Amino acid sequence: MAAAIAAAACGAALSLNGVLRGWNWYWAAMTTVVAVAFTMAALRSVRAQPLLVTAGGFVALGGVLTLTFFRSSSFLWVFPTGASLPELDKLIQRASETVLAETAPVAPNAGIVMVVCAILGLAVILVDALAVPLGMPAASGVGLLALLVVPAMIKPQSVGAWSFVATAAGYLLILACSQWFAPDGRVQGGSARSPGLMRRAAVTGAVALAATLVLPLAIPGFDRGTFPQGSRLNPWGSSTGLNPMITLGSSLRTPDGSGRITYATNSPVPLYLRSVTVENFDGDSWGPDDRTGSRVPLDGRIDPGYPVLTDEQVRLVTAIDAGSFTSPYLPVPYAPETVSGLGGQWTWDPATLSIKGTDTTTRRQEYLVTSAVPKLTSALLAQSSGQARGIADVFTRVPGNVPDIVKTTAQSVAGGAGTPYQKAMAIQKYLRSSEFTYSLQSPVQGGYDGNGLSVLADFLQQKSGYCIHYASAMAVMARLEGIPSRIAVGYAPGRLTGASITVAGQGSLPEYEADARDAHAWPELYFQGLGWVAFEPTPSRGVVPDYATEASASSGAESLGNNDGLIPDIAPVPSPAGTATAQPVPGAGGSGTGDGPQLLPWLLGTAGAGALLLLAGAPHMVRAGTRSRRLHPKRPDLAVPLAWSELRDLGTDYGLPPGESETPRTYAARFRSALLGEPDGMDRDAHVAVASLTAGFEQHRYGRPGSERPAGEDFAAGVAAVEESLQANATRSRRWAASWLPRSVMRRLGLLLGMPFSAAGRTIRHLPRPGGRAEPATDDAGSRSRGG
Helix, strand or coil: CHHHHHHHHHHHHHCCECCECCCHHHHHHHHHHHHHHHHHHHHHHCCCCHHHHHHHHHHHHHHHHHHHHCHHHCECCCECCCCHHHHHHHHHHHHHHHHHHCCCCECCCHHHHHHHHHHHHHHHHHHHHHHCCCCCHHHHHHHHHHHHHHHHHHCCCCCCHHHHHHHHHHHHHHHHHCCCECCCCCECCCCCCCCCHHHHHHHHHHHHHHHHHHHHHHCCHHHHHCCCCCCCCCCCCCCCCCCCCCHHHHHHHCCCCCCCEEEEECCCCCCCEEEEEECEECCCCEECCCCHHHCEECCCCCCCCCCCCCCCEEEEEEEEECCCCCCCECCECCCEEEEECCCCEEEECCCCCCEEEECCCCCCCEEEEEEEEECCCHHHHHHCCCCCCCCCHHHCCCCCCCCHHHHHHHHHHHCCCCCHHHHHHHHHHHHCCCCCEECCCHHHHCCCCCCCHHHHHHHHHHCEECHHHHHHHHHHHHHHCCCCEEEEEEECCCEEEEEEEEECCCEEEEEEEECHHHEEEEEEEEECCCEEEECCCCCCCCCCCHHHCCCCCCCHHHHHHHCCCCCCCCCCCCCCCCCCCCCCCCCCCCCCCCCCCCCCHHHHHHHHHHHHHHHHHHHHHHHHHHHHHHHCCCCHHHHHHHHHHHHHHHHHHCCCCCCCCCCHHHHHHHHHHCCCCCCCCHHHHHHHHHHHHHHHHHHHHHCCCCCCCCCCCCHHHHHHHHHHHHHHHCCHHHHHHHHHCCHHHHHHHHHHHHHHHCCCCCCCCCCCCCCCCCCCCCCHHHHHHCCC
């Protein structure tokens, strides 16, 4: 019976994969289940009283948890001491932060794993009590169902087939064992067995299994996920909850391209799309304050509510198609003045200018936004040295439990600066310095995948994290230095799609796209007379505004060094006056063949053979079309980034894919070292072409505006020389595969086809956009590196 209960509980625990990321937590969970189940079995084997057996289960649970999580502060490794209580409190606090702030799949830190192990142990005690001393084995399924409810509600694919089968098998084993086990603990003989017990057990099991198969069809949450984002707001998913903050970590570690937004704008640079701000910081986590009572209906002009003392304003027009992006908060450029074209009722917050729907969401909304911000310069910000007035306390409040490392860091970094702008620049420069690294995994491994003060202290010690940690660090340190701050959550600048959109009164504007991979958070600091100003402290993410680079970048080399992590997937935006590309004709693009009974068999056979040939040649044609559009772009200003994308795909096709975090120069050096021919001849031309293209791309991407190479430079000839050199140095099979099954195309296709079948817990580390549309963002590393 103990083995049957342990098998059922371990099978139910399998469903938690996808609620918790990975499998490292499972061994601790399995150890807990087995220890509790077999401790009770051992006590029952010596005829212990039922209450003593259950008490022994609780003692065993406490012992195994102490052995696993509090070994250093325990007595003989299994008996907790007074020193174990602070550790327990810390783990419970960490688990609370994880539950409140993160979305599935969450990082398996020690706190959340301890809670999972405790719940599994309690479930084993419950199932054992129902199955043995109470003599209600069929009711033991209640305990197992309690374990399955959480993943069934949270995971889009429910509990999963393997977990369901394992749990069902364990439950049937419990029913089978109950025939030989009497309620008082005596083993029954064959003759004493109730003749109807087998039949009743079989009927009960059949009804239970049928119910588990039928209920998912009747309850949508059991096959699609009632709360797929942890019942909290995910601006890049489908939930509508309270806290948008830490959904970013999940979006970035599982980049599936969901929540895609397209927009066309007359801005000369790509835009940040801001959904909501979080300003309420209590020390444990950041959270938004919707201020429901003070919101204003969105039926007129939006007033920022503070004076802007600048003569020149930057006014923009942006047409946005929210597509599958589903959120009650509307993504718009800052600061919106008017919004037209929305369906449903919407309100805006005078304190933050965030726009929120009333019983409606952004899904399938198409709207036009006009926005205006002061034209900022470093000199203008430096002049704003007055103390902020008229700002609510929520933007300046500092919790009383700020760790010493946060205070000392803020004092040492910005304490000596004179003006608020100098303090802000000092903090941003410190966080973007070489001391810090951007990482989606280090925070998880270090156990600080959150945004509370304890997490912030860990981040400043480890100096590795992602946008949540950088934005939170700058916002808290700014408040410590007397500067009002908040955190904006939304999308970092997206990528050109290659299409153009006609906007009334603006003509044809270039179109961009952004999705969950671009999820981002950045701080906004308030300057008297200028309003809320965005900064970018996260290295290798987003775009540092001009006003935040003039005072901090001492040289071009330093600027390049600070952006080594930037993946070359964003091209500078062409001027709206530039040549517009033709807008693609919408359509499904599918086949129009009919296969009704009137078609002759030979016609069907011919069509099938043609389809097979077309399918076999499709990768080659897609690759050729992509190359042609890249090397002969309609917009000459995109020749450099498109040629660089083609060089990266060539390397991928011939077994030289770019590394996850390689800079252009590092990848080019590795690429050139792989050209193994003689120094003279075509290989020399290939070396020169790679070097020239790398230099051109670096100048295009990191150089000063207007310093790009001439648009007429023949990059097509250079790429052709590189391809010819690769062909000369490759085997016949490699050349054939590069031509007919190019990895750059097949890998994108494989990831696209595998998306509907991927488990929620599986991390798709790179998900480039499928298809062959020419654009600067056609590289795998670039897809991963976007976002917060």
